[in-house]
Amino acid sequence: MVLECIVRDIVKFERDKLAKWYATQHLKTDPGVVSVHYLPKNAGEREIRFIEVNKLIADRFTEVLEPIDFGVDMGKQTEHRLLVLDVTPKQWVKIQNQELSIPNSWSLEQEQVFPPSRIRSVK
Numbered sequence: 001m002v003l004e005c006i007v008r009d010i011v012k013f014e015r016d017k018l019a020k021w022y023a024t025q026h027l028k029t030d031p032g033v034v035s036v037h038y039l040p041k042n043a044g045e046r047e048i049r050f051i052e053v054n055k056l057i058a059d060r061f062t063e064v065l066e067p068i069d070f071g072v073d074m075g076k077q078t079e080h081r082l083l084v085l086d087v088t089p090k091q092w093v094k095i096q097n098q099e100l101s102i103p104n105s106w107s108l109e110q111e112q113v114f115p116p117s118r119i120r121s122v123k
Contacts, residue, residue, distance in 0.1 A: 032057065051092070068086070
């Protein structure tokens, strides 16, 4: 029990810092990503939620939007989930106007936006 507590303290999960790092990587490597919207409200203890606006994917207005779950470091002390919901610019407008639903328990409250201009211009 004591060892478990020590290990838990050593492997601290810093969600906001990790989210910024993931957003930076996605914006650097995917030319279609227009912006990354980090949604920390209601996220699980070791979970990062993104809506990525991507101009290179097809619009899907008839399907329920579902995020991709990238389980990271599964089975290790650094285990966490990165959930990414890819949407088009048109879908993003519909989400903002509450005409298109995002997954249950996701919220745009406390949203943090990582636009590519802030990330890609850094050398």
